[in-house]
Structure formats: structure tokens, C-alpha cells
Amino acid sequence: MASCFRTGGCERYKRLRSFKMGAAIILALTKGAPTSHYFSFAKIGLILTSRLGLSIILVMASASTLFAQQAPQATIAWNADSGTVAGYDVYYGLSTGNYTTTVNAGNNTTTTLQNLSSPTYYIAVTAYDSSGNQSGFSPELAIDLLTASAGAGGTIAPSGSFFQGQGASQTFTITPSAGYQIAGVQVDGASVGAVTSFTLSDITASHTIAATFSAQGTQYTITASAGSNGSISPSGSVMVSSGASQTFAITPSSGYKVAGVQVDGTAVGAVTTYTFSNVTGNHTISATFASGPFTITPTVGANGSISPATAVTVNSGASQTFAITPASGYQISSVLVDGASIGAVTSYTFSNVTASHTISATFALNTFAITPTAGANGSISPATAVSVNNGASQTFTITPSAGYQIAGVQVDGASVGAVASYTFSNVTANHTISASFATASPAPVADAGPNQYHGRWVKVTLNGSNSTDNGGPGISSYLWTQICGTPVTLSNPSAVQTTFTAPWQNGALTFQLTVKDVNGLQATDTCIVNVVTTQMPPVANAGPDQTVSEGTMITLNGLNSTDPNNGTLSYLWQQIDGPAVTLSNPTSPQPGFTAPQVGSGAVSMRFKLTVTDNYGLESTDTCFVNVTLGDAAPKAVAGPTQTAIAGSVVTLDGSSSSDSGCGIASYRWHQTAGNPYTLSNPSSVNPSFTAINAWSFGNQLKFMLIVQGTDGMRSRAIQVINVEQFL
Numbered sequence: 001m002a003s004c005f006r007t008g009g010c011e012r013y014k015r016l017r018s019f020k021m022g023a024a025i026i027l028a029l030t031k032g033a034p035t036s037h038y039f040s041f042a043k044i045g046l047i048l049t050s051r052l053g054l055s056i057i058l059v060m061a062s063a064s065t066l067f068a069q070q071a072p073q074a075t076i077a078w079n080a081d082s083g084t085v086a087g088y089d090v091y092y093g094l095s096t097g098n099y100t101t102t103v104n105a106g107n108n109t110t111t112t113l114q115n116l117s118s119p120t121y122y123i124a125v126t127a128y129d130s131s132g133n134q135s136g137f138s139p140e141l142a143i144d145l146l147t148a149s150a151g152a153g154g155t156i157a158p159s160g161s162f163f164q165g166q167g168a169s170q171t172f173t174i175t176p177s178a179g180y181q182i183a184g185v186q187v188d189g190a191s192v193g194a195v196t197s198f199t200l201s202d203i204t205a206s207h208t209i210a211a212t213f214s215a216q217g218t219q220y221t222i223t224a225s226a227g228s229n230g231s232i233s234p235s236g237s238v239m240v241s242s243g244a245s246q247t248f249a250i251t252p253s254s255g256y257k258v259a260g261v262q263v264d265g266t267a268v269g270a271v272t273t274y275t276f277s278n279v280t281g282n283h284t285i286s287a288t289f290a291s292g293p294f295t296i297t298p299t300v301g302a303n304g305s306i307s308p309a310t311a312v313t314v315n316s317g318a319s320q321t322f323a324i325t326p327a328s329g330y331q332i333s334s335v336l337v338d339g340a341s342i343g344a345v346t347s348y349t350f351s352n353v354t355a356s357h358t359i360s361a362t363f364a365l366n367t368f369a370i371t372p373t374a375g376a377n378g379s380i381s382p383a384t385a386v387s388v389n390n391g392a393s394q395t396f397t398i399t400p401s402a403g404y405q406i407a408g409v410q411v412d413g414a415s416v417g418a419v420a421s422y423t424f425s426n427v428t429a430n431h432t433i434s435a436s437f438a439t440a441s442p443a444p445v446a447d448a449g450p451n452q453y454h455g456r457w458v459k460v461t462l463n464g465s466n467s468t469d470n471g472g473p474g475i476s477s478y479l480w481t482q483i484c485g486t487p488v489t490l491s492n493p494s495a496v497q498t499t500f501t502a503p504w505q506n507g508a509l510t511f512q513l514t515v516k517d518v519n520g521l522q523a524t525d526t527c528i529v530n531v532v533t534t535q536m537p538p539v540a541n542a543g544p545d546q547t548v549s550e551g552t553m554i555t556l557n558g559l560n561s562t563d564p565n566n567g568t569l570s571y572l573w574q575q576i577d578g579p580a581v582t583l584s585n586p587t588s589p590q591p592g593f594t595a596p597q598v599g600s601g602a603v604s605m606r607f608k609l610t611v612t613d614n615y616g617l618e619s620t621d622t623c624f625v626n627v628t629l630g631d632a633a634p635k636a637v638a639g640p641t642q643t644a645i646a647g648s649v650v651t652l653d654g655s656s657s658s659d660s661g662c663g664i665a666s667y668r669w670h671q672t673a674g675n676p677y678t679l680s681n682p683s684s685v686n687p688s689f690t691a692i693n694a695w696s697f698g699n700q701l702k703f704m705l706i707v708q709g710t711d712g713m714r715s716r717a718i719q720v721i722n723v724e725q726f727l
Helices: none
Strands: 015-021 024-030 036-040 048-052 055-059 074-077 085-093 101-106 110-113 120-129 141-150 154-157 160-165 170-176 180-187 190-193 197-200 207-215 219-226 230-233 236-241 246-252 256-263 266-269 273-276 283-291 294-300 304-307 312-314 320-326 330-337 347-350 357-365 367-374 378-381 386-389 394-400 404-411 414-417 421-424 431-439 452-454 459-463 475-484 497-501 507-517 522-531 546-548 553-555 570-577 592-594 602-612 618-628 642-645 649-651 664-673 688-690 700-709 714-724
Touching: 074 120, 085 110, 101 110, 141 154, 141 170, 154 207, 170 180, 170 207, 180 197, 197 207, 219 230, 219 246, 230 283, 246 256, 246 283, 256 273, 273 283, 294 304, 294 320, 304 357, 320 330, 320 357, 330 347, 347 357, 367 378, 367 394, 378 431, 394 404, 394 431, 404 421, 421 431, 459 522, 522 618, 618 714
Parallel strands: 141 207, 219 283, 294 357, 367 431, 452 522, 546 618, 642 714
Antiparallel strands: 015 024, 024 036, 048 055, 074 110, 085 101, 085 120, 120 141, 141 160, 154 170, 170 197, 180 190, 180 207, 219 236, 230 246, 246 273, 256 266, 256 283, 294 312, 304 320, 320 347, 330 357, 367 386, 378 394, 394 421, 404 414, 404 431, 459 497, 475 507, 507 522, 553 592, 570 602, 602 618, 649 688, 664 700, 700 714
């Protein structure tokens, strides 16, 4: 403990120590060594003990009667000593450790603190010797003000305002005067009822207690009696005020039951409790008891049963078992015996029955837990175990993180595929569901083949064999659908290649090919088949590819599109991919837009132009717009025009393509005109195909090469192959 000094320096250091000797507590002040002087403590009045660290101080807070205009006071006392102690100083204040007032007690071991106007004080004592050396502070005592008051017609004891030590208890006794009764008692302004005593326990703050009284009205006597082998409570003559109520409890001894209860000589049955309400006269109540047999009464809630289901008579000392059974889809919720729960048991036996009993059972719908888990790089929702009612359903959604795909989902350890959601229906058991994820493979590329034109009644072939799923698990399905034009019947819409017979009506027919890979990823592409007689379809020209800086105003140019029939063309521009932009007028031959921001990289956008002539014949073309901060787009070179003999193998050549930046990342060949051909590998630099006989509308084939740089920018070029019967 730190020391402080009335006089002198640090060399005259003293320590305050505490000792506990048997049941006595002593305070020791030592100066030097080896001689020590001790003084023992004697309790004076109400002794309060505070303990802090290793030091103990005994103090007393004395009650002080509250006179008019006089503030409360507190008297504290500590132990006398016959040693070297010359006197004591008492310190007190309004917060712990912060003492604002000092009282010198001389060599007295008690002092009274006057005019204590606050509800709580903190007090400590120091001792000093004849040389003025002073000990450290004693452990702190906290005291709280208690104020007790009573209205006319009774008293409360103790009364007035006085202090009590924190942690102590204080009991108050409330006594009405003759002809009065307690009307109410309030503690800190809240009613605690018409009690005759009240105890403030473990005091930690100031309190008030106030009692009020009222004149007694007419009182009546209820005489309660009980025969042998049981009791009634309260018993004897019980005084009850007019209009009040009084309850009696009837309790048989072990092995007995209530035989009957009579009120004012009239039987009210074998009840175990009875209440007289609004008493306006004298009454009697008496109870008799008898040995068994006893009755055990069962009750059961909905969705289950108990057996036996009706009241059972049991002889004294015998046993009785009840079986509890839930209905299908339900479980036992609780079983109560004599109102007390014994758990969700399926049976219960009353053994050595010596009293009547009750047993009741309730039931609840079965619930089952479905526990989900998700591997790295994805999530499942809900993500934690779900409680599902019997027969209900629960759906889980599986979501891969960016750049990942669902690898598989297992339900109760069995695979259900790479599904994005799964529903447990009509749940009747616990289940588990787990999802795993893998690096996402690229989506497949759909290729519906070139636009074609044919005469009426000609058999037309649609070819999707150039669709690919590079880096993926492979294409699992093809689906052809007609989305525009005179309806035709496809021979097999689910085949890679399907056929139909051109209708008699001229015009453009549009078909969409949807390919889906094993992982469920899909892609679409369209082609146009123009049915003609003497008119030829127009030729769309989307203009050159462009490479620009961000923020540049871009103009797409379809003015080089032509119509062999010298008619008027209509235009429709559509953005196929890349960051979305807004075209100024999609039906203009030259719409514009502002190049988007690209940050530190580059982006590539693809636009498709569709032109339509006066006869409804159509043609399409595409172009790329690359936006970059400085790097050039790759250059696609598709090789020179070739002439091939029918039956020969033709090789397309994209090897002269280049990229001055980071290199070419991919090649993609797409046939844009002529009889549909299947390329050996549309994603290679040099794919090949076998030429066949020229068809009735010409022998020129066109193949578009699209190259993409590692930075995502793209460009295109056309290679023309003329197929001849003979050279």
C-alpha cells in the first residue's frame, strides 16, 4: 500500500497491514523493526466491515433521527489502540477515491460526520503518530442514505433518514395502530404490497420506503378444520375483512386423498383448494381424508394419443403405466405429470401410488435438419442447417464465384449433377446437400453456318458442325428454331445438320441455332436463307474494323451495302458483344456512338448490320470497334483467293495474321457465303475442308477469319474460294 506523511520524508516510511486472528480482526501500524504495536478492535453499535487489498477497517454508520431543518449525519467507529498511534484523520467525498472533506478525530476511535446532504458518501481513515507520520488510506467505506416514513395510523421501524453501508441489508417493520390496517408500502416509489416487513438486501444505492394505513372495516371469522391424515392451510380462526377474499389449501397425507370438503356444512367436492370471495359473513370450512383407491387422469393434445385414454382407478401402493404415441409425422413435445414436465417420454409408470395424479401429453410436427456445405469458390443458400417441417419442401440455390462454375452437387452423398438449384420435397428425414466448384470453362461457340439463297422447293441444309466448345467439356445438344419468315418444317431440329424444303413464297427465313455444353453453358447464332426466283438478295457491308481511343465519336458505315436489284435498302444495326453503348440511330446506314472508357486496358465491341431489300430478302455483315489507350489491334490476314477442283481438299490460311502487341490469343473461321461446309477445326490457324460440286447459284465460297489478341481486341479478314468442276 502506498504511504503518505503528515511530516517528515520518505525515509520514515510506514506500512499499514491487516491480520486476521481467529474471529477477531486487528489493524496493525508498524514503524521500523523489530518492535510492532498492535491495537485490537471491539465492535461498537453497528459495525460495518470493508475490505480492499490486504487492509481492513471496521466502521460504524449510526442512525440519526431526522429533526426539522437538520441534515442526516453518520457516526463511524474504528478500533482503539494502546500503541504509538497519536490520532486519526477521517476523509470523505462524493465519489470513490475522491475525498473533499477531512475531519480530525484526535485520538478518538469514533466521529460523527455532520450535515451530510448527499445520498452517497465514500469514507477512508488514516492514522498518525506523535511525530506526525501518517499511514496510507484504509480500505474505503461507501454509505447510502435510507429514508423511512409512515403515514397516520401506524409506524415503520426504523424510521427517519440514516446511512447504511453498501453491501449490507436493512429490514423495516411496518405495524398498524389499533383499528388500522396496512394500506400499502412503496419502495423507491413502487408498490410492494401491504406487507408487514421489507428488507433491502445488498444495498448499492440510496432508497426510500413509505407505509400508509387505513382504518379497519368489519372483520369476519372463517373457521378452518381438517380431519386426520391431512391438513388445511391456514387453519383455525382466520380473520377476513369485509369484501376481501381468502383461499384455503387442502393437502392429504402420503397414502391418502381428499375425501370431501364442506363449506358452511355443504359439500363442495374433494377439492384441494377453495377460495371465499367477497366475504360478508362468518364461515366454516372442513376437510376429511381417506385412503385409496386413487384416480389417475390422462389428457392428450392433438396429433397423438395416450393409453389408457380415460381416468384409471388405482389401489393404494399399486402401479399404472401410460403409453404416449405421436401421430404419423409428429413427435412428442412434452409430458406433464401433476403439472411438472418429465420430458418427451414415450411411456410413464406411476409406482406405489398413494395419491391421485394427472398425466398429459402434447405433440409437435416432426422437424428435420437439412445441412448444406459449399466448397471453395462458390456458395449455397441457405448456407446453414435448415429445420424443415415434416412433409414440407426446401430449395437450395448454388452459385459459383466469378470465374468458376458448379462442378457437382451431391444430395445425401449421391450426385444430382451440376445443378444451380435443388428442392427437397415432402421432407420426412434429415438430409445433406453439398456443392463443389471448378474453374469455369469458356462457353461454347455456336456457328449456324453461312447465309444462303435458294430457289423454291429446293432442299436446304442448315449446318451447325462448325460450332465448338474449346476448353470446355464438349457440346451436349443442338437445337434449331425458326424465328422469322414463312414457316417450314425442319427434318430434325435437334441434329447438328437439319434440312427443310424451301417454300414457294419468296422472302427471308431466319433460323437460330442453340448449342449447350455438358456444364449447361450455351450459345446461339443465326443464319438467313433467302428464297428467290429471279431476284438476288442484297449484300450487307458493315464497313471496316476500327481501332480508336476512349471517348472518340465513332461512326459505323453501312453505305457500301448493295442491292443487285437496284432497290432501296433498309438498315438495322445491333451490338453483339462488348461494353454496351447507345447507337444514335440503329436504323440509319451510319449510326454513331461514343467510345467507352477502358481504364488501363482495351475492349472490343462487335456490331451486326442487317440490310433488307424491297422483296424482303436480307443479308448480314459484322464489324469490330476496338477501344484502346495506344496498342494497335491485331491484323487478320486470311490468305489469297483460291480456285479449287470439286473433290479436292482446301486449306484456309491465317498464318500471316499478326499482333504488334502481346500476341494473338485465338483464331476463329466462319463461313459467310456459299454452300455450307464443315471445317476440320474452325479454331485453328489452317483449317481445311473438301470441296464439292458447285451448286445452282454459283461456286464462290467466303470464309471470315477473326483473330483476337491477348488484350481482347479483334479484327477480321475474308478469304474467297472458287470451286470449279474442272480447271
